[in-house]
Amino acid sequence: MADIKYEIKETVGTLSENNKGWSKELNLISWNDREPKYDIRDWAPEHEKMGKGVTLSTEELKKLRDLLNQMEL
Secondary structure, three states: OOOOOEEEEEEEEEEEEOOOOOEEEEEEEEEOOOOOEEEEEEEOOOOOOEEEEEEEOHHHHHHHHHHHHHOOO
């Protein structure tokens, strides 16, 4: 499997952290030198390892925001 190159352009915020120090974060990331996208995933403390996540375009993130705003939480 080929190495995946990534660069965290902006850390938007941390959603949660587990007892092993991993945190679920929303970041703006450039994957393999492509246009940055918003990304939600678990990260090890120094961002040396990552878990599975979901990557969203700006339009998808706006749609998610709108859907969340419609929910009664």
